[in-house]
Amino acid sequence: MQAHRTKPPTIKDIARLASVSHSTVSRALRNSSLVDPKTASRIQQIARDAGYRASAVARSLVTQETRTVGVVVTTIADPFVAEVVSGIEEVANQRCYSVFLTESKTDSELEIKAVHSFADRWVDGIIVTSSRVGSLHFKLLSETKVPVVLVNNQHSEASPHSVMIQNVEGSRQAVQHLIRLGHRRIAYIRDRFGYQSDAERLTGYRAALRHAGVTFSKELVVYGDGKAEGGMVAMRTLLGLQDPPTAVFCYNDMTALGALRCIHDERLQVPQDISLVGFDDLFIASYTHPRLTTVRQPKRQLGQLAMETLLKLMSGQDSVDSISVPAELVVRESTAPPREVSE
């Protein structure tokens, strides 16, 4: 009950109170079989009364592990990222790991700085989302043996351990859906920052067109920025074309949100005038007007899988494969047959 006002009690304070050596206290608190159960419980009681809490810092120094993982994200303010991190955090917490969070702001220099900071702090493992840095992580991995898992990796260089969504197949499904509705002029609004995932979604888009015998038209592929603002601008470009598209597939839901805004502002209707498909299935896709057809990513699950992969690596298993999670088309209200067909 007697709280130490000045400094929190150390293991030696407890040893003194219990009239034993600090070694015995250490063993008693870790339930070692080397200590008499009666004195063990006595010590535990004393420690509890004194409000003793073992220092994780000191323990880490001797055990050489911190029960800590580092997570690097572009920005946590991105709803997609936030959900992935939530999944990571959930699994980490269950296993008594604490997570460091750092934003890289899509600056590879900051990303490297963050990873170095993690290394200094002796994190047991690192998860990097949407990384743009290729070889760094391998170097780090080989030098200091810190396991690294990449989720939604944006660098083409294959990484030993990563969790990815099946972009090609997902976007293929989305575009195929539009084709089946009767669309032929289908646009794609890219993300000029999403290197790998954007390229893969473009691949799926082209594959679907080719498979249906629709010729690829360069003017129908325009650039956004993966955010709503970029979607608006890109959509305006598309609407200004001589022969505008009847359907638009967007890199992600945020882009689609901006596109939708632009279409509304031009007094056009979705899906009557233009069909719209997103990617990610953010919660918001269910609350747009009309509800957004999109390709679902199991975001939270991606985070969980990444953390579980990392746990395996940290426990010494080295035979862990990369994981590729299937995407699922979710048809809602923003897609319909084009006017020509429906009339």
Add this chain to the structure above:
Amino acid sequence: MQAHRTKPPTIKDIARLASVSHSTVSRALRNSSLVDPKTASRIQQIARDAGYRASAVARSLVTQETRTVGVVVTTIADPFVAEVVSGIEEVANQRCYSVFLTESKTDSELEIKAVHSFADRWVDGIIVTSSRVGSLHFKLLSETKVPVVLVNNQHSEASPHSVMIQNVEGSRQAVQHLIRLGHRRIAYIRDRFGYQSDAERLTGYRAALRHAGVTFSKELVVYGDGKAEGGMVAMRTLLGLQDPPTAVFCYNDMTALGALRCIHDERLQVPQDISLVGFDDLFIASYTHPRLTTVRQPKRQLGQLAMETLLKLMSGQDSVDSISVPAELVVRESTAPPREVSE
């Protein structure tokens, strides 16, 4: 250039390579004036070549500080929370602090567990958002001297250091805006989880009504959950009333989003049939159809202020006041005069 494959080099390895004691290495790397500039730069070169990085955990053990802060949030998947954390992270990073992130899932037991975990790890400071725990933080503060800053605190008990939005004034402005447009039947959709902020926004709502001589009607105050789903359900209740409201003020934008969804589904129009006001000004408020009138919280700034307050406390300043940030009404397209008046 010779990379150590097995274990990262320690300060003693560098000392051996430079043929000096580890003390000299330590001083050289911290640019102490006690060491000859020439040997200092020689040592620095050797350390760089060996890829030496000082262990933060060993340093923390002796310096008694970790340059680490803990952040507890309800869930990072909430867009409001994510932006606050982004602000915290930005300032922390500038000052070379790393941040631990933990979700409490609105479970006060988990919140306490998280704070204890932080204490074990010797964090230099703690930020808790939307805390539901009252006295714990004072106890922790008085016992272990770890500075705690509360942002958007949900417990009525006044805390020594907190960052809050001016809820009463913000919601008063919002409701006053509706009254000036001619509305008399104005509903409020509450949040059954937001103890303090919800109570304050209700207070502002009632104050505005009273000031305008509008009698408070109990049936016009219904409960949501602070999320879109709850907003939908609550709105349905309001539309089912014998004399439904002509305007609805929502606890936050997410609630408003759900309400908007419900109104659309009932084939009614915003703002022609019903005016709608949110709170927070999430980015999404600019991308709904119609754009949402709302009360802006400077979310990122709240996080920055919280971190700056914490920095002051950690540096020993104890005369830090609580901060109260003004909210700002942002009028967009979801509010208009009621039908009776406009016709």
Add this chain to the structure above:
DNA sequence: CCAACGTAGTCACACGTGTGCATACATGCC
């Protein structure tokens, strides 16, 4: 009764870094 043995606890060291104090050496002054 003594040796062998198991049990409960202590001693001492390690983890990697920072720092007060002592020391060795060079320099300057009387």
Add this chain to the structure above:
DNA sequence: GGCATGTATGCACACGTGTGACTACGTTGG
């Protein structure tokens, strides 16, 4: 030349915890 002064470096300890090796003691078996 001896002494005070200053400078560059090494020694030893501290931070708080975990653990292998060792010891003291009580018990058992021959």
